[in-house]
Amino acid sequence: MARSTTKTSKSLVTIAAWTIGFLIFFPILWIVLMSFHTEGDAIKSPFQMLASKWTFESYEAVQTQRGYGKFFMNSVVISVGSTVFALIIGIPAAWSMAFVPGKKTKDVLMWMLSTKMMPAVGVLIPMYLGFKNLGLLDTRTGLVAIMTLINLPLVIWMLYTYFKEIPGEILEAARMDGATLWSEIFYVLTPMAIPGIASTLLLNVILAWNEAFWTLQLTTQAAAPLTQFIASFSAPEGLFYAKLSAASTMAIAPILIMGWFSQKQLVRGLTFGAVK
Amino acid sequence: MGKIVLKSVRKSFGDVDVIPSVDLTIDNGDFVVFVGPSGCGKSTLLRLIAGLEDTTSGIIEIDGKDATSLPPAKRGLAMVFQSYALYPHMTVRKNIMFPLKMAGMEIGEATKRADEAAKVLNLTNYMERKPGQLSGGQRQRVAIGRAIVREPAAFLFDEPLSNLDAALRVNMRQEITELHQQLKTTMIYVTHDQVEAMTMADKIVVLNAGRIEQVGSPMVLYEHPANTFVAGFIGSPKMNLITGAEASKLGATTIGIRPEHLDVVSEGGWTGVVGLSEHLGSDTFLKVSTDAVGTINVRAGGEVQLRHGDKIRLAPQPSKIHRFGADGKAMA
Numbered sequence: 139m140a141r142s143t144t145k146t147s148k149s150l151v152t153i154a155a156w157t158i159g160f161l162i163f164f165p166i167l168w169i170v171l172m173s174f175h176t177e178g179d180a181i182k183s184p185f186q187m188l189a190s191k192w193t194f195e196s197y198e199a200v201q202t203q204r205g206y207g208k209f210f211m212n213s214v215v216i217s218v219g220s221t222v223f224a225l226i227i228g229i230p231a232a233w234s235m236a237f238v239p240g241k242k243t244k245d246v247l248m249w250m251l252s253t254k255m256m257p258a259v260g261v262l263i264p265m266y267l268g269f270k271n272l273g274l275l276d277t278r279t280g281l282v283a284i285m286t287l288i289n290l291p292l293v294i295w296m297l298y299t300y301f302k303e304i305p306g307e308i309l310e311a312a313r314m315d316g317a318t319l320w321s322e323i324f325y326v327l328t329p330m331a332i333p334g335i336a337s338t339l340l341l342n343v344i345l346a347w348n349e350a351f352w353t354l355q356l357t358t359q360a361a362a363p364l365t366q367f368i369a370s371f372s373a374p375e376g377l378f379y380a381k382l383s384a385a386s387t388m389a390i391a392p393i394l395i396m397g398w399f400s401q402k403q404l405v406r407g408l409t410f411g412a413v414k
Numbered sequence: 415m416g417k418i419v420l421k422s423v424r425k426s427f428g429d430v431d432v433i434p435s436v437d438l439t440i441d442n443g444d445f446v447v448f449v450g451p452s453g454c455g456k457s458t459l460l461r462l463i464a465g466l467e468d469t470t471s472g473i474i475e476i477d478g479k480d481a482t483s484l485p486p487a488k489r490g491l492a493m494v495f496q497s498y499a500l501y502p503h504m505t506v507r508k509n510i511m512f513p514l515k516m517a518g519m520e521i522g523e524a525t526k527r528a529d530e531a532a533k534v535l536n537l538t539n540y541m542e543r544k545p546g547q548l549s550g551g552q553r554q555r556v557a558i559g560r561a562i563v564r565e566p567a568a569f570l571f572d573e574p575l576s577n578l579d580a581a582l583r584v585n586m587r588q589e590i591t592e593l594h595q596q597l598k599t600t601m602i603y604v605t606h607d608q609v610e611a612m613t614m615a616d617k618i619v620v621l622n623a624g625r626i627e628q629v630g631s632p633m634v635l636y637e638h639p640a641n642t643f644v645a646g647f648i649g650s651p652k653m654n655l656i657t658g659a660e661a662s663k664l665g666a667t668t669i670g671i672r673p674e675h676l677d678v679v680s681e682g683g684w685t686g687v688v689g690l691s692e693h694l695g696s697d698t699f700l701k702v703s704t705d706a707v708g709t710i711n712v713r714a715g716g717e718v719q720l721r722h723g724d725k726i727r728l729a730p731q732p733s734k735i736h737r738f739g740a741d742g743k744a745m746a
Contacts, residue, residue: 310466311499315560316487316516325512329503 172383180379196384213363217346220285232297250291300334364389416568416600423472449611450621492561493570500545507541568600666737673713675734683729
C-alpha cells in the first residue's frame with residue numbers, strides 16, 4: 139500500500155514538475171517558433187504555434203538591417219569585462235570579510251545587499267548626468283563600470299558564502315609556510331574555491347548579459363549590446379513580431395547555450411555548502 | 415637554534431583574559447609538551463608563539479630576537495595542525511614543496527628536499543597523490559613533511575594525533591619522538607592527552623585557566639606535583655586526593671596517593687569493599703569504597719583476583735604520600 143502511494147505521488151510530482159518547467163520555458167519556445175514565421179503568419183488571429191511556412195527571412199532581415207555582430211561583441215565585452223573586474227575586486231573583499239571579519243562586517247554585507255533592493259530608476263538621473271559629464275555615455279568602458287558596480291554586491295555575497303566553507307586552518311598553514319597575503323589568495327584560496335568562483339562567474343555573465351535597464355538607458359549605438367538589438371525592433375511604426383522574435387532568439391541563444399553546458403557547474407556552485 | 419622565551423605574555427579576547435600572564439623559557443632542542451584540560455589556553459599559547467594570534471601584551475623572543483610583532487612567516491617556525499591543513503588541490507609533492515616555493519627556492523633544489531623529506535617519512539610512493547587519496551596517518555606525515563623541509567627553528571604541533579585511531583596514534587607518537595631524536599630541533603607539542611605528554615616530553619608545561627601550574631620533566635611532575643591540580647591531572651588512573659581526618663593526621667589539608675602506592679594488606683589500613691574490578695592482565699584496577707576515605711582507585715598486580723563485593727584492607731605506602739596545604743600547594 140505504502141509503495142503504491144509513493145508511486146502515485148511520485149508520478150504526480152513528476153507531472154507537476156514537467157508542467158511548471160514547460161510553463162517557464164513556454165515564452166522562449168514561443169519566441170523561437172515565432173522567429174520562423176513570416177511577418178504575415180505572426181500577426182494572424184487566432185495565433186498559430188507552428189508556422190504554415192517555415193522561413194529564415196526574419197533572421198536575414200534583422201541581420202541586414204542592424205548587423206548582429208557588433209551588438210554581440212558589445213554584449214561579450216560588457217558581460218565578460220564586468221565579471222572579470224567584479225571578481226578582481228570581489229575575491230579580496232570576500233576574503234577579508236570571511237577570514238578577518240571586523241565588528242561591522244555583517245553590517246557592511248547587509249548594506250551592500252540593500253543596494254540591490256533599490257529600484258534602479260531611482261538613481262537614473264544622477265547616474266545619467268554623471269556618465270554624461272565623464273564622457274562615458276554610449277561607451278563600453280562606462281557599461282563595464284556600471285555592470286561591475288551593479289553586480290559587485292552579489293559577487294561578494296556569493297564568494298563570501300563559498301569562502302566561509304574553507305577551513306581557516308588551511309590559510310593559517312599557508313601563512314606559516316611563508317605565503318604573503320596575495321600568494322595565500324592566489325595559490326591556496328582561489329584554487330580551493332574554484333567551483334564557487336566559477337558559478338559566481340557564470341551567474342554574473344548571465345546577469346550582465348541579460349541586464350536591460352542600464353544598457354538601454356546609457357547606450358545608443360557604439361556600445362549598444364544585444365538588449366538594444368532586440369529593443370530596436372520594437373519600433374514606433376509597429377511591432378514586427380517575427381523580426382522581434384528572431385532578434386530575441388539571436389540575443390538569448392549564446393547565453394542559453396552557455397547555461398546549458400555549464401548547468402552542472404551552476405547547480406553545484408549554487409548549492410555549495412548546503413550539505414556538509 | 416630554537417630557543418623560545420615568553421616574557422609576561424598576555425592574551426585577552428575582549429574582557430576575557432585567556433592567558434593572564436605567562437613566563438616561560440624553552441631551550442634549544444627541547445621537546446616541550448603543553449598539557450591541560452580543554453579551554454586551558456594551551457592552543458592559544460601555541461598560536462601566540464606561531465604568530466597566528468597577536469599578544470595583548472608581553473614579549474616573545476625567538477633565538478634572542480623580539481618576534482612579538484613579526485608575522486608567522488618571518489618567525490622561522492613550522493606548524494602541524496590537528497586537521498592536517500593540507501592543500502587539497504595540490505599533490506603530496508606540491509604540498510611539501512609549498513613552503514620552499516614561497517621562500518623562492520629554485521625548483522630543482524626544492525624537489526630534492528621534498529624527496530628527502532618523503533624518504534624520511536615513507537611517503538615516496540605517494541608523491542603524486544592528492545591528500546584526499548591518503549589515509550589519516552599518511553596525511554599527518556605529509557603535514558610533518560611540509561614542516562620538515564623548511565628546516566625551521568622549532569616545530570609547533572597542535573594536537574596532531576587527535577584525529578587518528580588509537581593504534582595509529584601510538585605509532586605516530588613514536589615516529590614524532592624518533593623524528594625529534596633525529597633532528598634535535600625544538601618541538602612544542604600541544605595535547606590534552608597526558609599519556610602523550612608523559613611519553614614524548616623532555617619537559618611538560620601543565621596549564622590551567624591560562625596559567626602555568628608547573629613546568630618540569632615527566633617524572634618530576636609525576637613524583638613531585640606542585641599542587642593538587644597537577645597531582646590530579648598527571649597520571650592514569652588519577653591520583654587519589656583525600657581530605658578530612660586522614661589528611662589532618664598528617665598535618666595537611668589534602669593528601670594524595672597514587673593508585674599504585676596503595677597495598678592490599680591483611681591487617682590494619684582502611685577497610686573497604688571492591689566496587690569495580692578491571693583485569694588488564696598486567697594490572698588490576700580496583701575502585702574501592704572505604705569507610706575512612708571514601709571511594710579510591712587502586713592499581714594492583716595482574717595476579718590479584720579480587721572481584722566485585724570482596725572486602726579488603728588498603729594501606730598507603732608512607733613514603734609515597736603527597737601532602738598539600740590549604741592553598742592546594744605541595745608541602746615540604
